[in-house]
Amino acid sequence: MKLSAPIYHLKRQARLLSRQAGIPLHQALDRVAAQQGFTSWSLLAAKLSEAAPAGRLFEQLRPGDLVLVGARPGHGKTLMSLELAVEAMKSGHRSVFFTLEYTQRDVLDRFRAIGVEPARFDQLFEFDTSDAISADYIVRILRSAPRGTLAVIDYLQLLDQRRENPGLMEQVCTLKAFARDSGVILVFISQIDRSYNPETKPVPDIGDIRLPNPLDLSLFDKTCFLNKGEIRFQAA
Structure with missing residues (x-):
């Protein structure tokens, strides 16, 4: 097309x-x-x-994976993450969208932008906008989630914005251990550093992740980067 x-x-x-x-x-x-x-x-x-990449990407995800989806603003990282959530629900799994950024209306609009009517997955999709979102909060909410549940975290760099929360490294380690033990797939939406130059590199990579605080990026099992319609997916 x-x-x-x-x-x-x-x-x-x-x-x-x-x-x-x-x-x-x-x-x-x-x-x-x-x-x-x-x-x-x-x-x-x-x-x-029919030719969307989300289905192919979802087929490569495994229970317990930590997935990083990164792009500059407006290049589709949120939509890609929602498309992965839709693929999970098509397979009969639950999906949860944790966001410190969007309203429920924003997310519903983005579902419609990818041609999905949210009511179709009413019993499988959960939306969480709590100000308390952090690793401990996510673990508590997902503690009883069935294996194969896919949760989107919007977004990585906001997890430790509150002083009372542990550092980003500690939180991602907590979520890594939880994902491994529970079989939940965690998809982290991530900002790209402003130093990224698309003229010299068509698509950003792991080295372009914006890291205001220290984080070992090898904790992520899969990465997906987008820019101007091009998508790069890689397993660690």
């Missing part, structure tokens, strides 16, 4: 149109889809999903 621009750019156009025209995001997405020759965004997204 040939689009006039990468999908992440079309989604950005829709968000801008939504703000400028004062219309709901789903209506703006439909308008952008119409410009691409589709009667609705859901049809465009369904067609795109």
Whole structure:
């Protein structure tokens, strides 16, 4: 399927149109889809999903994996993480989205941006916006989660923003041990350092992760980096 621009750019156009025209995001997405020759965004997204990489990436994940998804703002890291959550739910597993950044409406809008109606997975998806999100909190919430549950953490660099929380390294080690013992898959959305230059490197890598505090990045089992529609996935 040939689009006039990468999908992440079309989604950005829709968000801008939504703000400028004062219309709901789903209506703006439909308008952008119409410009691409589709009667609705859901049809465009369904067609795109036939070749979407999230399904292939999900097939390579294993219970207990820690996965790092990194990109600059607006290049699809949140959408990729949600697509992985959708793939887990298609397989009958639960998914949980922990966020210190987004509102519930934001996440529901992003589900629709990838052509998914949230009500379809009503019994399998959980959304958590608690200000208390940290490693200990995540472990407590997921303690009884079935093996194969996929949880997205939005985002890595915010875990230790509160002074009362342990350092980032300690928290990721805690989550690593929990994932290994429970079989829960943990997907961490991550910022990319501002020093990353796409003109010299088409896609960021593990060396471009923004680390305001020390962290051993070898704790992650899989990485996924995105830039301008290009995706690089690697197992440690």
